[in-house]
Amino acid sequence: MSEAPYREMSDVLGENEREEEATRKLGAWRDRTRTTWLAIFAIGGLVPAGLGYWALTELQFQHGGWASLRISVLGAVLPFIACLFAGRFVGNRVVGARMDAQVTRLSAAYEIPRERLADTARLLVGI
Numbered sequence: 001m002s003e004a005p006y007r008e009m010s011d012v013l014g015e016n017e018r019e020e021e022a023t024r025k026l027g028a029w030r031d032r033t034r035t036t037w038l039a040i041f042a043i044g045g046l047v048p049a050g051l052g053y054w055a056l057t058e059l060q061f062q063h064g065g066w067a068s069l070r071i072s073v074l075g076a077v078l079p080f081i082a083c084l085f086a087g088r089f090v091g092n093r094v095v096g097a098r099m100d101a102q103v104t105r106l107s108a109a110y111e112i113p114r115e116r117l118a119d120t121a122r123l124l125v126g127i
Contacts, residue, residue: 015112022110023120029102030124034091041087048079096125 056075060067103121107114 018110019112019116022106022112022117026102026106026117026121027124030095030099033095033098034088037091037094038084038087041083041090042080045080045083045087048083049076052076052079092125099125 053072053076057067057072060071099121100118103114103117107117
């Protein structure tokens with residue numbers, strides 16, 4: 001009965017497999033975070049888009065008695081696209097700000113050197 005407890009076992013996943021899985025988790029976290037912020041700004045951008053459409057249509061009716069659908073749609077599309085760009089910008093900033101903590105957490109969870117995952121993280125921030 002002097003054998004090692006049955007729960008102790010050798011490294012099932014090698015260091016390369018752990019690093020690959022940590023990299024996958026890091027990429028998934030980055031994509032999920034950026035997509036969440038983009039979706040928040042896209043949903044929030046519907047309000048300025050609707051207001052822009054309404055305001056430009058009303059302006060056309062007041063100054064000409066008619067309204068062009070193309071111009072009115074442009075009044076909706078421009079604020080919506082601006083919100084999408086703002087969402088992308090905020091999402092990238094949030095990922096950049098939280099990347100260091102995420103790398104630390106994943107390197108500890110997968111027992112890999114932090115420097116190796118940090119090198120990959122530096123590549124992911126710019127993409």
